[in-house]
Amino acid sequence: xxxxxxxxxxxxxxxxxxxxxxxxxxxxxxxxxxxxxxxxxxxxxxxxxxxxxxxxxxxxxxxxxxxxxxxxxxxxxxxxxxxxxxxxxxxxxxxxxxxxxxxxxxxxxxxxxxxxxxxxxxxxxxxxxxxxxxxxxxxxxxxxxxxxxxxxxxxxxxxxxxxxxxxxxxxxxxxxxxxxxxxxxxxxxxxxxxxxxxxxxxxxxxxxxxxxxxxxxxxxxxxxxxxxxxxxxxxxxxxxxxxxxxxxxxxxxxxxxxxxxxxxxxxxxxxxxxxxxxxxxxxxxxxxxxxxxxxxxxxxxxxxxxxxxxxxxxxxxxxxxxxxxxxxxxxxxxxxxxxxxxxxxxxxxxxxxxxxxxxxxxxxxxxxxxxxxxxxxxxxxxxxx
Ligand SMILES: O=C(O)CCC(=O)C(=O)O
Numbered sequence: 001x002x003x004x005x006x007x008x009x010x011x012x013x014x015x016x017x018x019x020x021x022x023x024x025x026x027x028x029x030x031x032x033x034x035x036x037x038x039x040x041x042x043x044x045x046x047x048x049x050x051x052x053x054x055x056x057x058x059x060x061x062x063x064x065x066x067x068x069x070x071x072x073x074x075x076x077x078x079x080x081x082x083x084x085x086x087x088x089x090x091x092x093x094x095x096x097x098x099x100x101x102x103x104x105x106x107x108x109x110x111x112x113x114x115x116x117x118x119x120x121x122x123x124x125x126x127x128x129x130x131x132x133x134x135x136x137x138x139x140x141x142x143x144x145x146x147x148x149x150x151x152x153x154x155x156x157x158x159x160x161x162x163x164x165x166x167x168x169x170x171x172x173x174x175x176x177x178x179x180x181x182x183x184x185x186x187x188x189x190x191x192x193x194x195x196x197x198x199x200x201x202x203x204x205x206x207x208x209x210x211x212x213x214x215x216x217x218x219x220x221x222x223x224x225x226x227x228x229x230x231x232x233x234x235x236x237x238x239x240x241x242x243x244x245x246x247x248x249x250x251x252x253x254x255x256x257x258x259x260x261x262x263x264x265x266x267x268x269x270x271x272x273x274x275x276x277x278x279x280x281x282x283x284x285x286x287x288x289x290x291x292x293x294x295x296x297x298x299x300x301x302x303x304x305x306x307x308x309x310x311x312x313x314x315x316x317x318x319x320x321x322x323x324x325x326x327x328x329x330x331x332x333x334x335x336x337x338x339x340x341x342x343x344x345x346x347x348x349x350x351x352x353x354x355x356x357x358x359x360x361x362x363x364x365x366x367x368x369x370x371x372x373x374x375x376x377x378x379x380x381x382x383x384x385x
């Protein structure tokens with residue numbers, strides 16, 4: 001049976017405070033008229049309704065409405081299949097139905113988590129392979145993280161940190177919720193305490209082309225609580241755009257490119273303000289338990305909340321991932337696209353290109369550069385340092 005849902009769009013960014021509600025088939029809201037209308041008035045009213053209908057369909061096709069429906073179109077099972085969904089082009093294959101039937105180790109169905117992630121921009125996942133590897137991987141990573149002096153270690157030269165980054169169920173789940181694209185880790189960060197980091201969207205620091213094909217998996221190495229500075233985030237903010245410096249107008253409002261720390265501070269203030277204007281509600285991950293993984297979409301606005309009790313630890317590891325078939329590692333926050341300035345982080349790193357079946361004669365298996373990236377991230381940790 002077809003399900004009918006209403007799609008609500010809060011019109012606050014445009015200045016108004018209206019709350020528009022569209023029917024799933026894209027029909028205009030009902031209009032109730034009273035009194036006796038003349039023929040002219042009826043014609044005029046019909047004209048207005050037709051124009052309104054056109055405007056509503058235009059709104060749907062413009063992308064960022066989370067609506068999923070045109071009249072006479074079949075019901076779609078996955079939001080990603082909807083041409084009005086901002087990420088619909090990311091999908092390469094229908095999600096693998098066998099993987100969709102799997103459950104994470106908190107018992108939740110992957111298929112349902114897929115929809116949740118697309119809609120909300122985040123999901124808490126418990127990897128079964130990591131649960132099995134608790135003593136071998138999670139415990140030593142927690143011990144290592146506890147011993148860190150300073151606020152973080154980037155790409156730690158530690159075998160178990162690398163193993164956590166390539167945990168098999170986490171990789172498979174990330175691929176599943178990103179339209180079947182192969183993924184690979186790019187960097188790890190281990191934090192002994194809350195970062196209290198300002199709001200940001202990760203893709204200001206490193207992004208891909210096509211954009212937003214990047215994600216992060218943040219593993220709680222101990223239980224979180226309200227006092228140890230859990231992650232803070234704005235559900236659904238990923239649906240509004242990229243939130244990079246260009247998009248929030250930072251380059252034009254401030255004298256950027258002189259002091260990067262100051263830019264990031266101003267960017268944080270701008271985002272606090274933008275979240276309020278967008279009417280997006282804040283959430284935090286204080287309920288997370290040890291061994292759970294918080295996965296967020298590239299453009300989800302997030303940061304670290306204030307650590308109320310500084311005597312507490314807040315042991316965590318976050319890994320950022322890219323996807324094959326994309327160019328990656330450019331940095332929007334130090335780029336100004338409108339004036340043709342693009343900053344790359346690793347100039348020499350070639351894009352992770354896919355080798356298609358048939359290129360070398362037809363019958364050999366598809367080689368994925370993601371496999372090479374995973375192996376090198378996991379095994380070369382000694383050579384890098
Ligand atoms: O762990 C945190 O508090 C924030 C981490 C974060 O924002 C990030 O890795 O992008």
